[in-house]
Amino acid sequence: MTDSALPLAMTLPSGIERMFPTLTPAQVNRIAAHGRARPIRAGEVLVEPGQQIVPFFIVKTGQVEIVRPSGATETLVVVYGARQFTGEVNMLSGRPAMLRVRARESGEVIEVDREHLLALVQTDNELSEVIMRAFILRRVELIAHGLGDVVLVGSNYCAGTLRVKEFLTRNSHPYSYIDLDRDADVQDLLDRFHISATDVPVVICRGETVLRNPTNQQIADCLGFNEAIDPSQIHDVVIVGAGPAGLAAAVYGASEGLDVLVLETNAPGGQAGSSSKIENYLGFPTGISGQALAGRAYTQAQKFGAHVMIAQCARRLDCERMPYALELDDHMRVLARTIIIATGAAYRKPAIDNLSRFENVGVYYGATFMEAQLCRGEEVVVVGGGNSAGQAAVFLAQTAQRVNILVRTDSLTETMSRYLVRRIEENPRITLRTKTEIVALEGTEHLERVRWRDDSGTIEARDIRHIFLMTGALPATRWLNGCVALDGKNFIKTGPDLSEDDLAAARWPLPRAPYLLETSLPGVFAVGDVRGGNIKRVASAVGEGSIAISFVHRVLHG
């Protein structure tokens, strides 16, 4: 057995005390009231990787070490001494352990089970801050060093590899990556597991299970993402979608004592999770990456006891009876007294290879005051022929030097309101370019140049640093199967937007009108981008998610 270096302990000297805090005797005593003292013998394994029920340990005397086993060798990750504690964010989600916990020196520990740990972090503010911060920092370090229980073997030229990387990254799961195109020794590994080139990408879970080109759901199953969740009970509220709206609803619902189950097709964070920097979300003056915001919100929801099922898509809503039933993949059903639909909307995106590289650094899906400031005095492009594109063009023309509107059709008359068409025609700063489309985006850190092709096939390159894609968004509502009233663009109608005709058609059964954010189905709410009339912003999604919970209480207890 060979011990390699101490990666976690070596890397972040200034953050060491926050990542591996030493508690005060008073803090240890408070935790001791929630657990039991037990002796440990040097060499005794306290937790094995893959173990489902993982206790939390505080060392009273002796030492506990965390190691990552890998075949016959192991890597020493960190050593805990007196008044230090084990664990990272998996403790909150109830997912299986990724690393081995072993007594290094004989002594005594306090052992606390997950339920008591959750109760502690929900009620003891001081300890909650110390423990939660340490858990999050430890997970960040595990990710940075690829210290987990997953090895991904793939190629950067393979879409499947990129999908799996994105799934693991956005679920904050640490993994090591073996690049088939670069690593000469990789053939040995492939031979050992009888893997052929067509099986790529390959995911190896805990050095045992080999998944060949797995679906996200297979990876989630293999890593036990959802194992601690019992889907069979009737939940107070099932939230569909874990973007900002769904996660906000989960945090407020769980913190207010509701039994909350969240279903998420892919990974927590939704569209916001893919944003490299959100600059306009309250409280983050220097901006925050979507991944960081989503990670914090996800941990917060779990701290309050919300259950989040990953890689589980709501396929169908059975709205004919109470409690409502949601059908998931594998014909699994979950039952709900109330439902919050937070499935978001996908922006229509032109097929340009490197589009995502420039999102938020030159490519925008909304034109607010913030974006207008970014392109003050510059030439910009607005893509789209609908009213939102027209409004964006007129608005941006107030500050931009020139606005080019690009449409594939030969005029705007079919798609845009007359008043907007007139304003565009009358504005000398706006140029309408019909039958024209963007064919390439260029730049390094930021968008620098746009190439577009016109009707004649001529490609023109322009030094333009900002483009606005106003080509509409498609709401994720098809799975609802006609259960709730939708508007003309298939967004969900709620509260005062529901007309008497809508309610009559839906056979609204109650003497009261639908609550704000309530759909045409009693006790079913819609929040965030999926809701008709929603302002497509992180803050409004979060606000709506939290507001919906107050109405859930009224439905449950009214």
Ligand SMILES: Cc1cc2nc3c(=O)[nH]c(=O)nc-3n(C[C@H](O)[C@H](O)[C@H](O)COP(=O)(O)OP(=O)(O)OC[C@H]3O[C@@H](n4cnc5c(N)ncnc54)[C@H](O)[C@@H]3O)c2cc1C
């Ligand atoms: C590139 C980019 C940058 C942005 N930048 C900003 C910004 O700087 N500031 C800002 O305020 N806003 C920004 N936005 C807009 C913001 O991200 C959205 O308004 C916000 O994410 C909407 O949140 P939501 O929870 O309603 O929906 P989403 O974030 O879309 O989340 C919906 C979730 O539901 C899941 N889902 C869908 N269908 C199902 C199903 N059937 N079953 C289970 N799960 C399902 C999806 O996988 C997804 O995770 C940006 C958007 C993009 C695309």
